[in-house]
Amino acid sequence: MKALVLAAGLGERVRPLTESVPKPMLEVGGRPLIHYPLLMLKRAGISTVVINVHHLAGEIQKRLGDGSSLGLEIIYSPEPTLLGTGGPLNALRDFLGDGTFAVANSDSISDLDVGAMLRFHRERGALATLGLYRPDNLETYSRIEIDSDSRVRRIRLLKSRAPVSFDDYPAELKDCDPATLSPWMYCGAWVAEPAVLDLIPRSAPWSLMTGLFGPMVAQGLPVFGYAHRGYFGTVDDLESYQALVSEFETSPPRLPYLDRK
Helix, strand or coil: CEEEEECCCCCHHHCCHHHCCCHHHCEECCEECCHHHHHHHHHCCCCEEEEEECCCHHHHHHHHCCCHHHCCEEEEEECCCCCCCCCHHHHCHHHHCCCCEEEEECCEEECCCHHHHHHHHHHCCCCEEEEEECCCCHHHCCEEEECCCCEEEEEEEEEEECCEEEEEECCCCCCCCHHHCEEEEEEEEEEECHHHHHCCCCCCCCCHHHHHHHHHHHCCCCEEEEECCCCEEECCCHHHHHHHHHHHHHCCCCCCCCCCC
16 A cells, blocks of 8 residues: 655745755654654555655655665655645556555644554545544634544635634535534545545646545545544644644653654
């Protein structure tokens, strides 16, 4: 099984740190941020990972090399022009299209059990399954709403915080009561079947939520949400990065894919 780790962003909200260090290479707990999703995927039995790169790409390639130091095979997909969160899939259709695949962000740290998410995905006959998490400050994020069977029934993309407003997929819920749905946030990892690649926009750049998952949910296609109730931390901006560094210094989380010996 193969995976894509998204690592091409500019990291603008973490400046000035990202002027000289790409965001995936910022250190947390004595290792680069990107190590955590890579090792999380490895724990699920994934051995081949492609990483899309753009900003300070050479620094990422120099530090990670061919992936052998992590027990992985790493392949790089350069982006001379940024393609958005979904655009890398256009260039990787052949690479990812031979079986179920996974995608993860490079700026989040989690003990998400990708193997368990894959089993959940297959048991439900899903086309795509999104990893979900419920933070204390859910109101500051876009929302993924699931029903009692964990099927995604609505995606609410945050448009404005003051006042709060959303772009909804679908625009109207006709076959379920929104009061019965459970809201979560996307936690930066998903798995899918190759047929999903037939649904992507033909040209980049494009966003995963507006270009793929939102339309899939609006069309009633089988998209499910896997609720993760363990550890999750992400780098949204400089403040959240500093908080994460401090957390790992004072009370680091127990992550099953790290060798603490």
